[in-house]
Amino acid sequence: MTDFSDLGELFAFVSGHAPFDGLPDDVRARLVADSTVCEFTEDAVIMDGMSASPDHAFVVLSGRVGLWNFPNLAAGDQGDVDEVVGPGGVFGYVVILVGAKGGPRAVALTDVTLLQLPAWAVGDMFSTPAGVTFLASELAKPATAPSEEESRERTAGEIVRRAPVTCPPTATVREAATAMTDAKSGYIVVQNDAGEPLGIVTDHDLRARVISVGRPVSDAVSAVMTAPLAAVPESALSSDVLIEMLDRKLHYMAVLDEHASVRGVVQDVDFLTVPTTSTFALQRRIERATPQELPEIGGTIREIFPVLTRQQAPVRHVSGVAAVAIEGMVRRCIELELPVHPELREGDFTWLSLGSVSRREVVPSSDVDSAIILKDEPGASEERIEERRDAALALAAAVHTRLEECGIPSDTNGAVAALPRFCRTESEWLYAASEWIEAPLSNNAMMMASLLVDGRPVWGDLTLQPVAGVYQHLSEHPRSFVLMLREALTAKARIRSMKDVISLRGGTFDIKAHALVPVVNIARWAALSRGSTKLQTRNRLAAGADSPVLPDDSAEVLRDCFSILERIRMDHQVEQMAAGREPTDVLSIRRMPSLDRGLLEQCVREVAAVQRRMANLAQYLDAGEW
Structure with missing residues (x-):
């Protein structure tokens, strides 16, 4: 019989089960050292996520635990158990990540020995590639069919769990940080006396703008807030909010009521109660990926379609999440290729996503269309312009090669930034757009315009859309308008x-x-x-x-x-x-x-x-x- 009081045997046990087997040895060792072994007798209630938000997740070391996942089946005599967890099984992690009530109720079906995980382990564990894979596989499992009400897509207002944590702009950084700590909140909304939101300060803002730069904590919080406040109306669908947060790399999004006041703030983990639990973790995984890890991630992106379809997620949600992930892969490939092309600096160009990816209408057969806008260099020689263009073309070709190695194909019709037609300076794009709108029957003008007005900047200056800017005035050009x-x-x-x-x-x-x-x-x-x-x-x-x-x-x-x-x-x-x-x-x-x-x-x-x-x-x- 295994002696779980021995840290070596405990380490060996968790090393043989997902998602712990994918953790680095030092992280796994720390987890084992910080965890607690506990025992429960048969029929004992281990946790009740229906009535309270537990502080711990558990791993079953021996015995069996029964889980009831829905409120109307919250006790053993009210219905059959939804899930039985045996040795190596993990439960309670969703409740911890969400931070709200909603199940499961866990009861010992036999005498059990459990490993009680430390709080830090839950969030860290599911941000790793192993954790993402584990979550994706768990999500793919069939579950007890929810009721019509449970399967209904919720709005942002319905996801909000509590009133917002707020402070005035005159509050000091110290006062804001204290209020966040007291409320156990990762953010604070800055608003004026009339209740109008001005901005937000998050844990990350405090680390990046105060601690790391040595800013005095007596400064006004308005000096370190992120403004304007990213917000959506309470009627916005949860899937649309999630995609916008992924798209803008936001961990917090304010929710406004009908009077434009902040009703609350949703954060990434709140979406663990709606489809695509692992999408934020997938984004983080992409951002940190090595070249060797990218092909595996490409396979994970491809699995978004069947996994979310089985979850009956709205098609626009499936497509949007996949598109955001693909664009994350594009950015990561650009980051990996930039050092190979010293003629280009990070701010020298803007990469545009085109087609179905930019429109967030991706399906499994979709390919990647792209274009590059080179930053104008006043006074640059023709030789210098062509040198930068050649470097950009080479970079684009390498990016598309990497994407194809990950199972993400390039546009078969040649609408890619690796071709000179789709790699131009800002002034060249403006000139071309002006010609297209004045002479729509020349040089494939309408085809090129249709491609470029779909452009979404994903790298570089995210406001730069010269062709779309010209075509905003389409109605002022009657011939082009009609054609x-x-x-x-x-x-x-x-x-x-x-x-x-x-x-x-x-x-x-x-x-x-x-x-x-x-x-x-x-x-x-x-x-x-x-x-x-x-x-x-x-x-x-x-x-x-x-x-x-x-x-x-x-x-x-x-x-x-x-x-x-x-x-x-x-x-x-x-x-x-x-x-x-x-x-x-x-x-x-x-x-x-x-x-x-x-x-x-x-x-x-x-x-x-x-x-x-x-x-x-x-x-x-x-x-x-x-």
Whole structure:
């Protein structure tokens, strides 16, 4: 029988079980030394996450523990146990990470010996690659089916757990830090006497802006706060908030009520109660990855699609999380390649993500489109400009090579920063955009403009979007305005033969080319026609709605159809992955579920009808009516 009082045997035990087996030896040794071995008799309640927020997580050393994960099954005589944990099993970590009630209730099914983990271990453990892998595998396991209410996507307001910790801008750094400590909070919101939020100070801010630089703690807290305050309305969907936090690398996000007052603050661990528990940890893993670790991480990103689809996460959420992870990989590859190209410095260029990644509409078959904006150097010689361009092209080629080694392919049509056409100085991009908007039929102007207005800066100056800036004024250029509308309506929504579809003789159907691209093109033009720089198709349709050519009801039809088509496409590609096939956009009509086949037919009909109405209305309008 194992003697768990012996640290050597205890170390050997945890070394043989996930996620501890992936921890460095020194971290594992510290964990064992700081942990406590405890024993419980049969039927003893070990923890009750339904009524309180426990301070510890546990590892089962011997015996069996029963877990009840839902409030209505919080006692053994109220229903069957949801999960039985045996030796090596870990429980209670979700409650610790979330910091709120919500399960599980753990009861000893036999006499058990447990390892009580120290508080520091829980957060640190799940920030490691081993912890991320463990969380992903746990999330992929089937769970007891939640009720309709439990499966409903929650809003930001529903995730808020408590009132915000606040202070006035005149408070000192010492006073703010004391208030944070007393409230056991990692942040404090700075607001004026009227309750208007001015900014936020986090633990990280205190370390970076006070402790590390020796700033006096008697200084006003307003001198070290991050402003303006990152915030979302309480009605925002949790999935959208999560993606924005990932996108902006935020650990805290304020939630505003209907009066624009701070109702509370959500942080990354709050999303452990919604899908994609490990997304923040995955981002941290990418940021620290060595070149040797990147291919494995690429495989993890690919698993986002089936794992989150099984969790019934909204498609926009699955796509958004994958897109943010891909862009994280791009940034990490740039960081690894920069030292190899001494002709370039960190601030010399901006990397743009294009296409479905920038629009946050990624599926398993998506590839990576990119462009580079080189910073202008006033007075630089032509030789110097070309030297920097050559270095940027070489860097871009190396970045895309690394991405491909990670299973993240480059655009097959050549829209990549490794080609001179997509690697220009800021002034060159501005000049090109001005030419495109004045002469939309020359030099593939509309195709290039469509690609570049989708640009999202992910490295360098994140405000730099010269082409999008020019096309914000599209309505001031009547010829280009009308021609781009016609171009947007060129890709027709169509199924080869509705009769064939109904009779199950439909053959195949390219859902991207003949259903989704028409909506994406209309949405892009609609947003540009209103001077909007929004990128996601749904947001673009909302920005361009209620116009002479795209009435609000038509925009709503396109939004609904887009959501349905996205879901059909994602399900199809995830099924292909599960079958070991390369995911594609080509559907077999005969093999589609009858409900999806009917929805597909209806959506294509609706999109085609909107296209016809827009084309008819456009004949009687000119840009001056916008």
